[in-house]
Amino acid sequence: MSKSYLDFIKQNYGDKKFSHLMKKNKLENYLYYFSLKENVRLDSPTIVGLDITSKCNLSCKHCFIGERGYKDELNTKEIQNLLLTLKDMGTYQVYIMGGEPFCREDIMEIIEFIKSLNMTLSVNTNATLIKKEHCKKLSKMLNNDTDWIQISLDGAKSQTHDFIRNSNVFNIVIDNIKMMAQYNIPIRVNTVVTNINIDELSDIYKLCTQIGVQRINFNPLYPFKRETLFVTPSNKDYIKAFEKVLEVHEKLNKPIFIQQDPICIPYTVEEFKEFFDKSSEIVPTLNCRAGLYSFELDPEGNVYPCTFMHQDKFCAGNIRDEDIKNIWKDDRRWTTILLKRYEGYICEECNFVKKCKGGCMAAAYDCFNDINTPDPRCNLVEY
Amino acid sequence: MNLNKHIIYRFESKILNGKTFIFNLDTQDIFLSDEIAFDVLRLIDKEQVDADEIINRINNTYNIDATNKIYEFLDELRRRKVIVEWPDNKKYLKIQMDSFYKLKEGR
Numbered sequence: 001m002s003k004s005y006l007d008f009i010k011q012n013y014g015d016k017k018f019s020h021l022m023k024k025n026k027l028e029n030y031l032y033y034f035s036l037k038e039n040v041r042l043d044s045p046t047i048v049g050l051d052i053t054s055k056c057n058l059s060c061k062h063c064f065i066g067e068r069g070y071k072d073e074l075n076t077k078e079i080q081n082l083l084l085t086l087k088d089m090g091t092y093q094v095y096i097m098g099g100e101p102f103c104r105e106d107i108m109e110i111i112e113f114i115k116s117l118n119m120t121l122s123v124n125t126n127a128t129l130i131k132k133e134h135c136k137k138l139s140k141m142l143n144n145d146t147d148w149i150q151i152s153l154d155g156a157k158s159q160t161h162d163f164i165r166n167s168n169v170f171n172i173v174i175d176n177i178k179m180m181a182q183y184n185i186p187i188r189v190n191t192v193v194t195n196i197n198i199d200e201l202s203d204i205y206k207l208c209t210q211i212g213v214q215r216i217n218f219n220p221l222y223p224f225k226r227e228t229l230f231v232t233p234s235n236k237d238y239i240k241a242f243e244k245v246l247e248v249h250e251k252l253n254k255p256i257f258i259q260q261d262p263i264c265i266p267y268t269v270e271e272f273k274e275f276f277d278k279s280s281e282i283v284p285t286l287n288c289r290a291g292l293y294s295f296e297l298d299p300e301g302n303v304y305p306c307t308f309m310h311q312d313k314f315c316a317g318n319i320r321d322e323d324i325k326n327i328w329k330d331d332r333r334w335t336t337i338l339l340k341r342y343e344g345y346i347c348e349e350c351n352f353v354k355k356c357k358g359g360c361m362a363a364a365y366d367c368f369n370d371i372n373t374p375d376p377r378c379n380l381v382e383y
Numbered sequence: 384m385n386l387n388k389h390i391i392y393r394f395e396s397k398i399l400n401g402k403t404f405i406f407n408l409d410t411q412d413i414f415l416s417d418e419i420a421f422d423v424l425r426l427i428d429k430e431q432v433d434a435d436e437i438i439n440r441i442n443n444t445y446n447i448d449a450t451n452k453i454y455e456f457l458d459e460l461r462r463r464k465v466i467v468e469w470p471d472n473k474k475y476l477k478i479q480m481d482s483f484y485k486l487k488e489g490r
Contacts, residue, residue, distance in 0.1 A: 034395070034399065034402075035398060090394070
C-alpha cells in the first residue's frame, strides 16, 4: 500500500537537495533524543508560538479563534519584553499566529525585533493583507534557509479556497504569493487537508511550483469533535492523495520541498509503524512536544502547551502576572502533560506507544475529555 | 571577542548530568560541553569580555583555577568558528605574533 509515501519519508529526511531548508531541525532533534532518553522536560523551550491577535479580516468556516474573543491584547512593549526573556532563556525559534497577524499595526516592528535577536521566525498568515512595503522589509530581514512566511492555501482553484475561506480571496492570495516571491521572501504553503480539497492536493502542489513557493505542508484537519462542515480524511485517502502529489514531485526538475510536519505523518498505518520503529534516528520527532519543548501564548498573555489546549485546565500562567521563566520552570504547572499515562488505556497494548506517546493529547482531550486516551486518528481507536 | 551570530547555545541541567549544547545554525556543527562552557559563552555573548576577564570571573565563581581549561575551550571555540575574533589577549597575541614571525622566516 503506502510504499511510495514511505519512500518519500525516508528520502525527504535525508535528502541533501533540501538539507539547507532543515537547518534548524538538527539541534532540536538532538535535544529531543537526549530528553526522551532521560525522560525530562527541557530547562527552556526551544520554540514558542505567539498568538498575537484574535482579529482577522476573514471568517473561515473551520476557524475557532474568533470564538475566543480576546479584548486586552498584549502591546508591543509587552511582546518585546517577553522575547528578550525568551532569548535569555535560550529559546531560538518563534512562530507568530493569529487571528491574522497582519491585522496588527505593529507586526513589522515585532518581526524586526525577533530578527534582531537572531531567532528564527515563521509567520502564519492568510496573505491577503500583505503589501509591497511589507515585502521590501521582509526581504531584508528573513533568512531563506531558516525563516518563512506560512500562507494558507486550501484549494488549487478559487471555488475551493474561497468556499473554505468564506471570502473571494483566492486571486489576491495567489497574486500576493507571486509578489512575495519576486522579493525572494521564503514562502511555505500550508494546506489543511479535508474532504473538501483532498482531490486537489496535486493541483495545489503544481500551482505552488509555478508561483515561487519554497516549501509546502499538507496538514490533515485537526479532528474536532464538534460539528463542522469538514471531515478529517482517513489515512488511506490521505496517503492516496499524497501519492498523487509525489507523482508530480518526482517528475519535476525543480521540485519544491515537501516539509511534512511530523504531526502530519499518518504514523498509525501499520507499515509506517514498522519503519519508524526501526528508524528513529532518521525521523526522531514523532510525538508531541507541547509543554516539553514548546508553549504558546494567547493574545492576552496566557501560557498554554499548544494552540489546541487553550483551556483553563491547561493554562500554566500569565506573563502579565509573573516572569515566563517561573511559569516554564515550575513543573507542577505542566502536570497534566507530565503525568500522561497509558496504564489501563488501549495504548498500553501497543508497542508503538514508546514512539508516539499516544499522539496528540489535545485531540484526545477534545474527543474523549481525557488526554490519556489515544489520538482519535489512531487506527486502534474505534471512533 | 564576539559570538558568531549563527550560534545557539543552551544549558540543559537535566540532560547527561548537565550539558551545554553549542550549535552553529549555518554549518550545522554541534557539540556538547559542561556548565563552565555555558558561563564562558554567556560572558562573551552578553558582555564581550576578554580571555583574562573570563578566567577571573570563572575562577572566582567556581573557586577553582580553570585557566588552562578556559584557554583550551576558547581555542576550540575559535576552531569551530563559534567566536568570530581571536581573543584580544596578550597571551594569544604573543602566540599569533610568534606564528607570524615563524611563517615569515620560513620556519
